[in-house]
Amino acid sequence: MALFEARGVTKRFGGLTALNGVDFALERGIVSIIGPNGAGKTTLFNVFTGLYVPDEGSVTFRGQALLGLRPDQITALGVCRTFQNIRLFANMTAIENVLVGMNSRISLGLWDVLSHSARFRQSESQLATRALGLLDRVGLQANANVVARNLPYGDRRRLELARALASQPALLLLDEPTAGMTQGEAGSLMRLLRGLVADLDLAIILIEHNMRVVMEVSDRVTVLDHGEKIAEGSPREVQASPRVIEAYLGRRGAAPRGAHGA
Amino acid sequence: MIQALLSVGLVAASALGVATFPRSVLAFLLFQGSLVFVYRARIPELLRWSLLVVALLVLMPVIGYFNGYYLEVATQVGIFVVLALGLNIVVGLAGLLDLGYVAFFAVGAYSWAIFGSPHANVIFGGGFPLAGGWFYPFLVVGLCTAALTGVLLGLPVLRLHGDYLAIVTLGFGEVIRVLANNLDKPINITNGPKGITPISRPPTPFGLPYGEYFYFLVLLLVVVVVIVNRRLENSHIGRAWEAIREDELAARSMGVPLVRMKLMAFACGASFAGIMGVLFSAKQVFINPESFTFLESIGVLAMVILGGMGSIPGAILGATVVTVLNLQVLKGFSLWLNELKNAGVTVLGYSLADLPTQFEPAKYERMVFGIILVLMMIFRPQGIFPARRRQRELTPHGS
Numbered sequence: 001m002a003l004f005e006a007r008g009v010t011k012r013f014g015g016l017t018a019l020n021g022v023d024f025a026l027e028r029g030i031v032s033i034i035g036p037n038g039a040g041k042t043t044l045f046n047v048f049t050g051l052y053v054p055d056e057g058s059v060t061f062r063g064q065a066l067l068g069l070r071p072d073q074i075t076a077l078g079v080c081r082t083f084q085n086i087r088l089f090a091n092m093t094a095i096e097n098v099l100v101g102m103n104s105r106i107s108l109g110l111w112d113v114l115s116h117s118a119r120f121r122q123s124e125s126q127l128a129t130r131a132l133g134l135l136d137r138v139g140l141q142a143n144a145n146v147v148a149r150n151l152p153y154g155d156r157r158r159l160e161l162a163r164a165l166a167s168q169p170a171l172l173l174l175d176e177p178t179a180g181m182t183q184g185e186a187g188s189l190m191r192l193l194r195g196l197v198a199d200l201d202l203a204i205i206l207i208e209h210n211m212r213v214v215m216e217v218s219d220r221v222t223v224l225d226h227g228e229k230i231a232e233g234s235p236r237e238v239q240a241s242p243r244v245i246e247a248y249l250g251r252r253g254a255a256p257r258g259a260h261g262a
Numbered sequence: 263m264i265q266a267l268l269s270v271g272l273v274a275a276s277a278l279g280v281a282t283f284p285r286s287v288l289a290f291l292l293f294q295g296s297l298v299f300v301y302r303a304r305i306p307e308l309l310r311w312s313l314l315v316v317a318l319l320v321l322m323p324v325i326g327y328f329n330g331y332y333l334e335v336a337t338q339v340g341i342f343v344v345l346a347l348g349l350n351i352v353v354g355l356a357g358l359l360d361l362g363y364v365a366f367f368a369v370g371a372y373s374w375a376i377f378g379s380p381h382a383n384v385i386f387g388g389g390f391p392l393a394g395g396w397f398y399p400f401l402v403v404g405l406c407t408a409a410l411t412g413v414l415l416g417l418p419v420l421r422l423h424g425d426y427l428a429i430v431t432l433g434f435g436e437v438i439r440v441l442a443n444n445l446d447k448p449i450n451i452t453n454g455p456k457g458i459t460p461i462s463r464p465p466t467p468f469g470l471p472y473g474e475y476f477y478f479l480v481l482l483l484v485v486v487v488v489i490v491n492r493r494l495e496n497s498h499i500g501r502a503w504e505a506i507r508e509d510e511l512a513a514r515s516m517g518v519p520l521v522r523m524k525l526m527a528f529a530c531g532a533s534f535a536g537i538m539g540v541l542f543s544a545k546q547v548f549i550n551p552e553s554f555t556f557l558e559s560i561g562v563l564a565m566v567i568l569g570g571m572g573s574i575p576g577a578i579l580g581a582t583v584v585t586v587l588n589l590q591v592l593k594g595f596s597l598w599l600n601e602l603k604n605a606g607v608t609v610l611g612y613s614l615a616d617l618p619t620q621f622e623p624a625k626y627e628r629m630v631f632g633i634i635l636v637l638m639m640i641f642r643p644q645g646i647f648p649a650r651r652r653q654r655e656l657t658p659h660g661s
Binding site for chain 1: 490493494497498499501502504505508509511512513514515516517518519520526651652653654
């Protein structure tokens with residue numbers, strides 16, 4: 001049984017079919033989802049994380065159906081994500097952002113908070129230590145007390161990654177994590193992801209436009225176009241697929257369409 | 263060092279000033295200002311807090327001995343501080359704009375007013391009013407009733423944000439007031455616009471006069487509420503509320519249970535108002551729907567915004583400034599202008615006594631208040647004491 005599996009996912013917005021019977025499965029490692037703009041990649045993520053309810057299809061994680069669960073319940077099960085357009089808690093510090101990510105792992109009640117019980121104090125200091133560890137992992141330890149809004153762009157991307165990791169996911173969904181980064185920054189982020197996969201037994205689904213990154217880091221690649229899966233396989237297989245070349249370059253090898261940028 | 267001497271000197275001098283000129287509004291304002299100075303001054307924490315404790319526990323009641331009205335002002339300030347702190351949770355932390363907050367105050371007030379007065383006999387037949395001692399358990403009853411009302415308001419508005427939420431809460435506030443106004447038929451529950459009186463007061467310990475008693479009780483509740491507020495703020499609950507305020511969708515995706523946290527914010531905010539409502543009805547002995555108008559909700563919101571949203575010292579200062587402004591400064595200004603009129607003073611050859619009645623000073627009150635709010639929003643939109651992020655110790659292992 002696959003760790004994560006989606007079958008026949010269809011999502012329509014009025015007359016527009018954003019996803020049409022998409023199948024997807026993931027056992028381990030890093031799987032990239034690529035495709036031109038408007039292919040339905042982010043919609044698929046929103047279905048996976050409970051933000052959208054699909055019109056048809058099923059999504060299971062470790063054999064449990066995710067459809068009908070709330071986003072926070074899905075996070076608690078071990079699926080967490082980042083966003084294409086960085087959605088940090090802008091007026092909170094970096095470490096507070098990470099602490100919010102741990103919310104689903106805290107089992108303390110109102111009474112523990114109000115009475116400042118020993119359990120509460122112990123939990124808070126453990127959380128802070130863990131949060132600092134995560135910030136350290138993404139290279140943001142020195143900025144722990146900086147308000148997220150004041151962080152440089154690349155740091156905000158990495159903070160979002162740390163926040164998602166805070167929920168101790170088994171599956172991480174990253175929506176264009178290298179957007180706006182230089183080739184060098186993107187490379188170091190990918191090394192970080194590889195390290196996470198190895199150390200934390202983490203599986204990652206990546207939406208990415210940076211083809212060099214995708215081809216380097218992915219174990220498998222899924223290609224979407226117009227809401228349908230048009231190819232799937234190893235990076236090499238996908239690169240050679242005529243349908244993929246057509247989707248990206250057009251039928252007669254005309255100007256590339258939406259191969260970069262968001 | 264200079265600041266330490268200055269702090270002690272200011273508090274002592276202003277307290278002496280109030281004792282010497284018990285009728286001078288200026289002296290009392292100076293006393294309040296000195297407390298703010300002490301709070302902000304760069305002095306040892308021990309000195310700061312002992313000065314504040316002495317001022318509030320000893321000097322204030324003594325001042326009240328010279329001029330009872332000042333104690334009344336201080337008590338009212340305390341009541342509004344608690345209301346502002348409660349609304350601060352809903353608006354400042356969780357970012358849920360609530361324009362009907364005073365409804366929870368009303369729920370608390372009526373819960374004691376009905377059972378603590380002979381009025382309950384109309385509903386239940388006999389055996390009322392409850393003895394004054396029941397006031398204390400009713401603080402909890404008022405808290406729970408208001409919290410429950412908060413959840414009831416929260417349920418239908420869970421999907422609403424910003425403007426839409428504001429309009430619905432505004433409507434809710436009005437519904438509660440209109441209910442209070444009209445529930446005298448078919449069963450007389452609230453006694454309608456006539457209000458309920460006399461409401462029982464608890465027996466005071468040590469034979470304290472009621473002015474002092476309510477002052478100390480309010481002070482105690484303020485301290486409790488500040489502690490509760492701080493603990494909530496510095497916990498996963500407070501962080502979840504702030505995350506909802508910053509980005510609801512991201513908060514949900516990071517594992518924040520939206521429904522539970524929003525309802526908890528409404529319930530916590532409402533419970534503060536509920537407990538104060540019980541105290542308010544006992545203190546006033548008489549309540550009617552007029553005390554719970556939309557303008558009161560706006561007033562409490564103005565306190566939170568003026569002080570600085572999401573900031574506990576801000577809410578306290580905002581409540582103090584607005585209450586003192588309304589009760590003392592603007593009233594004092596009105597009286598002063600009236601005296602000038604009666605004394606026949608002329609300005610640039612124009613006799614003030616000829617001012618048409620439309621310009622009567624009493625009518626300036628709201629206007630001056632409005633102008634101050636507008637100026638504040640232009641020149642210091644973040645509030646007087648804006649919320650500061652908690653800085654954490656950066657020791658990687660341990661802490």
